[in-house]
Amino acid sequence: MTIKTFALGPLQTNCYVLSNDRQAVAVDPGGDPAAVLDYLKENGLTLTHILITHMHFDHTAGNKALSEATGAPVLCNKGDAPLLDTWLGKGGDMGLPVLDPYEWENLEPGETEFIGLPCTIFYTPGHSEGSLTFYFPDAQTAFVGDLIFYRSIGRTDFPGGNLDILKNSVQTHIFTLPEDTTLLSGHGPETSVGDEKNHNPFFGGF
Template sequence: MARLTIETFILGPDETNCYLVSMGGRAVVVDVGLEPGRLIERIKALGLALEGVYLTHFHLDHIGGVKELLEAHPTQVFASAEDEFLRDLSFEAGGNREFAPYIDFPYAALEPGRRTVLGQPMLVLDTPGHTPGGLSYFFPAAGCVFVGDVLFMIAVGRTDLPRGDSSALLSSIRSRIFTLPDDTRVYSGHGPMTTVRHEKANNPHFIF
């Protein structure tokens, strides 16, 4: 049986991790930062059929390249409707509308639960805290989870942005991420990959 291939693209001035997940000529993307040209060209070069974009949350550094990607590779975008307010840049950029063209794209509201993606089971996990609508995506057969800005190597996401909630963030990590198998690979929105085991043992925000 074919296995998922995961490629990381570090995009935009905030060095956002965006992930191209593929198998058997089909692909999905998790988050699309600004300046997505390399990601777009990679999909084209591999001849991949793009079957969806899954967003972990609606901060600009994770959605700023979606519209450009869709122009090159039309597909459906999935995200939580709980983060819709963040597309009004008055919340995120002090009312600066220069970013508005980057975030004007349609999406389908996604609820927590089980889906089939690339022929594989995928669990959509509700992980609020960094934003109210934060979602994580767990592929049990591949042993990996994409968490956006909820959890990083030896760190957690910031909660000082609009409607961030530190209690909700820590609860999300404890109840959704740390309950996954210990060897689950954790792909974060910034920085290196880690594992559930490593964060349980070393993350200073938690004591086990």
């Protein structure tokens, strides 16, 4: 299996493409997906799903174009649906354009499978009310969106954010994963469960 990273959109959001046996899923296409589409074509990959950690505009800006080009459905949690009526979900602030509406399907936490790989979907609110984490044990990787970053955590001052809830999500669902699990965040470099348990300043003494 292979994981490819693309920094998309004005906020350089990390979009990840996880592929296995000629099938792929994309996580958080936050801008023009042209580079993702080129990668899929060059490697003979079929995109089966578009997974969204949370419905902030900088993680969803490429949803419509990528879904229409590949036929892959957009999956996200309904807890973030109210954001689509605000600038956080549809853009239009900070000089950014309003996003074209996109079709999406509700995704609930639990055990499932994508591209032939088992996946545990955790409900990890705190940065937003409907934030999800996608954990692929075979890849020893969790896609955490803006829940936790290298030595930091996601903002909690937006509507739907809550610091105590975010920290509980991390402690309950992230820090209980194997310490060598790679954490792939929405922005910035990758990190690991063990590194953040030991060095993240927001969780001292955990």
